[in-house]
Amino acid sequence: MQVTWKLPDGAEITADVADGINMMEAATANNVPNVIGECGGNLSCATCHVYVADDWAEKTGAADEFEDAMLDVAEAPRRDTSRLSCQITASEGLNGLVLIVPGA
Numbered sequence: 367m368q369v370t371w372k373l374p375d376g377a378e379i380t381a382d383v384a385d386g387i388n389m390m391e392a393a394t395a396n397n398v399p400n401v402i403g404e405c406g407g408n409l410s411c412a413t414c415h416v417y418v419a420d421d422w423a424e425k426t427g428a429a430d431e432f433e434d435a436m437l438d439v440a441e442a443p444r445r446d447t448s449r450l451s452c453q454i455t456a457s458e459g460l461n462g463l464v465l466i467v468p469g470a
Contacts, residue, residue, distance in 0.1 A: 367382070367383055367385070367456050367457070367458060367460055367461035367462070367463070368380060368381070368382055368383070368461060368462055368463075369381060369383050369389065369392060369456070369460070369462075369463045369464075369465065370462075370463070370464045370465070371393060371396075371398045371401070371416075371464075371465050371466075371467050372419075372464065372465070372466045372467065373398075373399060373400075373467050374400070374467060374468070374469035379396055379397075379398050381395075381396040383456040384456060385456055385457060385458065386455060386456060386457075387455070387456045388407055388451065388452050388453070388454060388455050388456070389414075389416070389451035389452070389454040389455075389456070389463075389465060390403040390407050390414035390450070390451040390452035391403070391407065391452075392451075392456065393414070393416075393451055393465075393467075398467060399467065400467050400468065400469070401413075401414050401416065401451060401467060402414065403451075403452060405452075407452035408452075409432060409433065409436060409450065409452065409453065410436075411436070412436050412437060412439050412440035412441070412450060413441075414450050414451040414452050415437065415440040415441070415442055415448060415449075415450060415451070415468060416448075416449060416450075416451045416465040416466060416467055416468070417445050417447045417448055417449075417465070417466040417467075417468065418447040418448075418449050418454075418463075418464075418465060418466075419447070419463075419464035419465065419466060420447060421464075422460070422463050422464055423446075423447045425459060425460060425463075426449060426454050426460065426463070429448075429449055429450070429453065430453075433449070433450050433453050436450060437449075437450065440468075441468075442468030442469065443468070451465065
């Protein structure tokens with residue numbers, strides 16, 4: 367599948383992501399700035415916080431209770447479409463996904 371990260375400066379990074387890879391892993395593999403993933407995708411930090419583009423929010427689902435709590439400690443302001451990218455996994459239904467990277 368393809369995913370596009372929109373960066374705070376207006377630039378975009380688009381990459382092919384293999385099925386089953388989470389978006390934090392994909393972002394770090396493609397050198398997406400501001401998506402750090404300090405915990406390695408173990409849901410114990412919020413350094414992979416992204417905003418899901420409005421037209422993709424329903425397809426990626428909602429944060430579960432634990433992810434929701436982690437989003438409260440994210441450095442960037444929280445929005446209705448905030449997600450931890452380690453909790454979004456590549457699948458055929460997400461081909462074309464657009465994620466917005468918060469500013470540092």
